[in-house]
Amino acid sequence: ALLVNPPAPQTADLLCGTGIDAVDRLGKAADTVEYxxxxxxxxxxxxxxxxxxxxxxxxxxxxxxxxxxxxxxxxxxxxxxxxxxxxxxxxxxxxxxxxxxxxxxxxxxxxxxxxxxxxxxxxxxxxxxxxxxxxxxPDEDVQDEAVRAAARDGGYVTGDWGAGDARLHAAVRNGLEPPLVPTEQPGGAPWRH
CATH class of the missing domain: 3.90.660.10 (Polyamine Oxidase; Chain A, domain 2)
Structure with a gap:
């Protein structure tokens, strides 16, 4: 799984061109978030x-x-x-x-x-x-479907650009709310802490 937290434009740079369709879509969606x-x-x-x-x-x-x-x-x-x-x-x-x-x-x-x-x-x-x-x-949040598609493939987003509100409490809430919190690895194995 991949968990990313930089601002959307910097996240887009990391995600675009991975060859994983859902992750590439998330990168393109992140690139549209205005700040x-x-x-x-x-x-x-x-x-x-x-x-x-x-x-x-x-x-x-x-x-x-x-x-x-x-x-x-x-x-x-x-x-x-x-x-x-x-x-x-x-x-x-x-x-x-x-x-x-x-x-x-x-x-x-x-x-x-x-x-x-x-x-x-x-x-x-x-x-x-x-x-x-x-x-x-962020002036807006990322396209919800791109976030959900990436989560299904093990890519998770945290931060205010995925929360719909440009404030710290929203970013924290965004990182803690399902389905964006990875409680288990793709395939069902639990994460070891």
Whole structure:
């Protein structure tokens, strides 16, 4: 059996051309799943941010920043007297700037965070980190029949692109729900753990 978990486009690269009809079909189906790209900056400050909320969300999807989260609002995540912002760019901003300099992207997102929160000190973090996800959030899930056909031949899919919802809990549920969980090998022999 084969169990795969990368984003759909990367899974498609692995599966297409295997010579196993159901697995090849699954690869072709995976190749059709569209994704949103997301670029994120993590910004650290040696001072506390005094605002009455733990996060801001771009509800109308019209801004360059998708959301801002305050890690210091989570017990034990940040030392006293410090702040950490997780600033996630919108998909459009992320696509446009994905291959640009990480330093410039971090600086731009820090300036956006400062403007959104209304505290210009936030434009100059004491430290920063970043991560880009070219395949962050699937816009749709894979064709169900392709998944089921591959499972009948011992190929199993986990992940949010097979779950119908681009969230971690959906990906976990997708990996745990039959018929996608391989409880026995093709032919009926149980898996040894």
């Amino acid at each position: 949103r790209t997301v670029w994120t900056a993590v910004l650290g400050y040696d001072f506390e941010i005094d605002v009455p909320y733990y996060a801001l969300v771009n509800a109308d999807k019209e801004h360059k920043v998708g959301w801002i989260g305050r890690e210091e609002c989570k017990p034990g995540h940040v030392p006293d007297g410090e702040s950490i912002l997780v600033v996630q760019a919108s998909p459009d901003w992320s696509i446009e700037r994905y291959d640009r300099s990480p330093e410039q992207n971090v600086a731009d997102l820090a300036r956006h965070a400062a403007a959104i929160i209304g505290d210009q000190r936030l434009a100059d973090p004491d430290w920063a980190d970043h991560q880009g996800w070219r395949y962050a959030l």
